[in-house]
Amino acid sequence: MTLIEIRGLTKGYPGVVANDDVSFDIDKGEIHALLGENGAGKSTLVKMIYGLVRPDIGTMTLDGESFAPTEPRASRVKGVAMVFQHFSLFEALSVAENIALGMENPPKTNALSNQIRDVSLKYGLELDPNRLVGDLSVGERQRVEIIRCLLQDPKLLIMDEPTSVLTPQEVDALFTTLRRLRDEGTSILYISHKLEEIKILCNRATILRHGKVIGICIPKNETAKSMAEMMVGSKLKTPQKTVTNFGLPLLIIKNLSLKSTDPFGTSLKNITFNIRAGEVMGVAGVAGNGQDELMLALSGEVLTEVNSIQLENNFIGQSGPVERRLHGLLTAPEERLGHAAAPDMNLSENTLLSGFQRQKLGRRGFINKSGAAAFAEKIIEKFDVRTTSVSSAAKSLSGGNLQKFVMGREILQNPKVFIVNQPTWGVDAAAAAFIRQSLLELASGGAGVLVISQDLDELMEISDTFTVISEGRLSEPSPIKGVTTEKIGLLMGGSKKI
Amino acid sequence: MDISIVSLLATLIVAATPILLAATGELIVEKSGVLNLGVEGMMIIGAICGFIAAVNTDSPLIGFIVAALAGAALSLLFAVLTQYLLANQVASGLALTLFGLGLSALLGHGYSGIKPPSSPKMEWFGMAELPVVGPIFFNHDMMVYFSIFLVLVVWLFLKFTRGGLILRAVGENHEAAHALGYKVIRIRILAIMFGGSCAGMGGAYLSLVRVPQWTEGMTAGAGWIALAIVVFASWKPWRLILGAYLFGGVTILQLNLQANGFDMPVSYLSMAPYLVTIVVLVIMSADRRRASLNAPASLGKIFHASS
Numbered sequence: 001m002t003l004i005e006i007r008g009l010t011k012g013y014p015g016v017v018a019n020d021d022v023s024f025d026i027d028k029g030e031i032h033a034l035l036g037e038n039g040a041g042k043s044t045l046v047k048m049i050y051g052l053v054r055p056d057i058g059t060m061t062l063d064g065e066s067f068a069p070t071e072p073r074a075s076r077v078k079g080v081a082m083v084f085q086h087f088s089l090f091e092a093l094s095v096a097e098n099i100a101l102g103m104e105n106p107p108k109t110n111a112l113s114n115q116i117r118d119v120s121l122k123y124g125l126e127l128d129p130n131r132l133v134g135d136l137s138v139g140e141r142q143r144v145e146i147i148r149c150l151l152q153d154p155k156l157l158i159m160d161e162p163t164s165v166l167t168p169q170e171v172d173a174l175f176t177t178l179r180r181l182r183d184e185g186t187s188i189l190y191i192s193h194k195l196e197e198i199k200i201l202c203n204r205a206t207i208l209r210h211g212k213v214i215g216i217c218i219p220k221n222e223t224a225k226s227m228a229e230m231m232v233g234s235k236l237k238t239p240q241k242t243v244t245n246f247g248l249p250l251l252i253i254k255n256l257s258l259k260s261t262d263p264f265g266t267s268l269k270n271i272t273f274n275i276r277a278g279e280v281m282g283v284a285g286v287a288g289n290g291q292d293e294l295m296l297a298l299s300g301e302v303l304t305e306v307n308s309i310q311l312e313n314n315f316i317g318q319s320g321p322v323e324r325r326l327h328g329l330l331t332a333p334e335e336r337l338g339h340a341a342a343p344d345m346n347l348s349e350n351t352l353l354s355g356f357q358r359q360k361l362g363r364r365g366f367i368n369k370s371g372a373a374a375f376a377e378k379i380i381e382k383f384d385v386r387t388t389s390v391s392s393a394a395k396s397l398s399g400g401n402l403q404k405f406v407m408g409r410e411i412l413q414n415p416k417v418f419i420v421n422q423p424t425w426g427v428d429a430a431a432a433a434f435i436r437q438s439l440l441e442l443a444s445g446g447a448g449v450l451v452i453s454q455d456l457d458e459l460m461e462i463s464d465t466f467t468v469i470s471e472g473r474l475s476e477p478s479p480i481k482g483v484t485t486e487k488i489g490l491l492m493g494g495s496k497k498i
Numbered sequence: 499m500d501i502s503i504v505s506l507l508a509t510l511i512v513a514a515t516p517i518l519l520a521a522t523g524e525l526i527v528e529k530s531g532v533l534n535l536g537v538e539g540m541m542i543i544g545a546i547c548g549f550i551a552a553v554n555t556d557s558p559l560i561g562f563i564v565a566a567l568a569g570a571a572l573s574l575l576f577a578v579l580t581q582y583l584l585a586n587q588v589a590s591g592l593a594l595t596l597f598g599l600g601l602s603a604l605l606g607h608g609y610s611g612i613k614p615p616s617s618p619k620m621e622w623f624g625m626a627e628l629p630v631v632g633p634i635f636f637n638h639d640m641m642v643y644f645s646i647f648l649v650l651v652v653w654l655f656l657k658f659t660r661g662g663l664i665l666r667a668v669g670e671n672h673e674a675a676h677a678l679g680y681k682v683i684r685i686r687i688l689a690i691m692f693g694g695s696c697a698g699m700g701g702a703y704l705s706l707v708r709v710p711q712w713t714e715g716m717t718a719g720a721g722w723i724a725l726a727i728v729v730f731a732s733w734k735p736w737r738l739i740l741g742a743y744l745f746g747g748v749t750i751l752q753l754n755l756q757a758n759g760f761d762m763p764v765s766y767l768s769m770a771p772y773l774v775t776i777v778v779l780v781i782m783s784a785d786r787r788r789a790s791l792n793a794p795a796s797l798g799k800i801f802h803a804s805s
Contacts, residue, residue, distance in 0.1 A: 051679070052677065052679075071679050072677070072678060072679030073679045076679075084677060088671070088673070088674035088675075088677040088678055089671070089674060090666075090667050090670040090671050090674060090675075091670065091671070091795065092666075092670050092794075092795065093663075093666065093667065093670060097663055097667075100660070100663060101663060101664065101667050101675075101678060101680075102678055106660070
């Protein structure tokens with residue numbers, strides 16, 4: 001039985017066609033995957049189904065009736081619900097208030113709280129309706145979104161990258177819930193980059209490339225690699241590291257503690273580890289367990305006790321970012337736009353932000369414009385950044401291209417130690433493979449690399465040494481060989497040793 | 499010194515009412531995530547428009563209504579600039595203040611020195627005759643009670659109604675509110691206009707009751723104090739009353755001390771309310787954790803519905 005038929009949906013924006021004649025069906029009680037690289041048009045497509053964007057051409061039929069929602073409210077009434085990738089939650093409001101905001105006719109607060117408790121018990125999604133969302137973990141926040149959808153008895157549940165921020169255990173729990181919903185007759189449209197998950201969860205998958213449907217496959221019968229290649233349209237290489245032995249410790253962190261100034265932040269507690277020359281160390285953990293604070297402390301944006309950070313023979317706990325860069329410690333923060341790069345400045349100007357001293361892009365306070373442009377050109381060429389020129393504004397680049405630019409800007413400055421937070425977050429498969437490869441090459445050249453990431457597959461692929469951050473504490477680093485996903489999951493949940 | 503505590507408290511309430519009205523309006527505006535620094539301009543436009551209307555119709559009530567409409571009309575200008583044309587809110591708000599001050603001077607030409615119709619006191623079944631309590635609480639005009647009633651309504655609205663929840667949601671995270679299908683821009687424009695009409699009434703209270711006559715630039719910083727009080731109250735309606743009466747009290751005390759020939763340069767006393775504003779703001783913002791929990795997270799950010 002078909003629940004929703006999508007026929008010939010087309011949506012264009014100035015300069016690009018986001019969706020070109022897209023047609024597919026979702027059956028009742030089916031988990032249907034939507035696959036595609038960044039910019040393939042997945043978001044636009046689900047926004048059209050959810051009523052946030054109106055198609056230029058094309059029709060949809062829901063349950064045999066014509067379906068053309070003009071706003072999300074209209075599609076919610078028809079039984080379409082959506083869990084967003086960036087949660088649409090309000091931190092300063094309580095769980096119950098957040099859920100009420102997503103409903104058409106919410107009951108009185110007490111009745112709603114009871115409903116929330118009932119649903120959370122029924123589906124094993126533990127949640128207290130009176131807590132502030134700002135105090136919840138990422139996994140709990142997602143439960144809020146899911147329960148908000150479930151309270152409306154949806155026929156179609158759209159999930160955009162639901163597992164990207166969850167621990168393996170939380171993923172298992174989520175899948176149990178989703179399978180149960182499927183068995184009760186709810187259809188689920190599931191968007192994810194994680195192809196292994198799609199293999200075990202989804203009945204069918206529709207693959208988009210450049211806004212067009214390339215094909216429909218049964219994920220069970222495919223491999224992750226074959227699906228990735230269908231998405232990209234070409235063969236993919238797995239990143240390789242050439243050098244495997246380590247040199248002397250370059251960065252020595254000893255009893256690093258830091259009190260977070262953010263009311264929803266996590267304080268760092270007694271963090272101790274070394275990074276050796278040629279080593280790639282991976283730091284896993286669920287978002288909000290101190291990754292941001294660790295990044296700030298290491299980059300020098302927040303100063304710490306002077307002896308807690310040692311780079312070769314220098315104690316740099318009290319040195320700011322500029323001084324640390326001069327010593328050879330370079331960083332790339334998670335937020336590309338606004339932290340790693342200034343959105344409204346062009347690429348050439350953006351090289352000055354971190355390369356001014358090390359690349360000698362200025363003298364006596366004056367900027368060497370041609371030098372900066374030449375450095376930007378070099379980054380664009382070596383890191384395959386797709387852009388029109390060095391005078392394009394940083395915000396005009398796609399996420400993957402900007403990330404390649406940021407990586408290139410730091411790596412081409414020959415860091416002794418390079419620290420990066422979420423190097424491939426929201427970056428498509430081809431760009432991610434490129435970025436991982438360049439991190440491995442950097443380490444092979446004798447630098448120390450620290451990768452903080454929530455993508456376990458990525459860490460398993462590129463790390464030599466592995467550690468987990470949980471509630472501001474770092475587990476003892478251990479070699480990646482012999483580490484299993486289950487063990488990592490336990491560490492993420494807070495146990496101390498592998 | 500001869501200062502009667504009773505008359506001090508009674509006049510304090512009158513002095514605090516205009517800033518309480520304006521601050522209540524601004525609280526709603528800021529809760530929706532918009533920072534309108536044009537309170538002073540909207541107040542003074544309300545002061546002159548209310549004054550003209552009251553003088554010409556001989557009805558203070560019509561004066562207040564016209565003042566509210568005039569304040570809302572001026573705030574609509576700010577709303578169009580910031581919500582549709584995506585102009586910077588700080589600059590637009592400052593421009594609104596300067597524009598309001600200039601326009602009011604122009605409109606008020608020929609209205610100086612006239613006495614407006616007096617606003618009758620509310621009748622509380624003779625309770626005004628009670629000792630102490632009577633003159634303090636039961637011997638005021640209707641706007642004093644209206645301002646407190648308005649705080650009650652705003653509190654009930656924000657805490658218990660769906661409309662209030664949506665307003666807070668928009669101020670907290672406009673992207674998320676948009677994704678859920680709420681009309682961010684429409685909600686904000688309504689909030690801005692509510693803020694404008696409250697500021698207008700506050701201004702009219704100055705020209706019709708507190709002073710009562712029209713002089714150029716008569717708001718004399720009351721709008722800025724109203725803005726400060728919203729922060730002082732950490733965006734909680736009931737604390738607005740505390741803040742407004744505290745600031746009103748300092749103003750009144752200062753006038754009384756002057757009248758009693760207290761041996762101190764006048765400038766220091768006139769400075770006092772502003773100094774207290776600064777001190778209170780510093781104390782309030784000293785604890786970053788608490789302050790950032792109360793401020794609407796999208797405050798002052800420009801919303802552009804790109805998706």
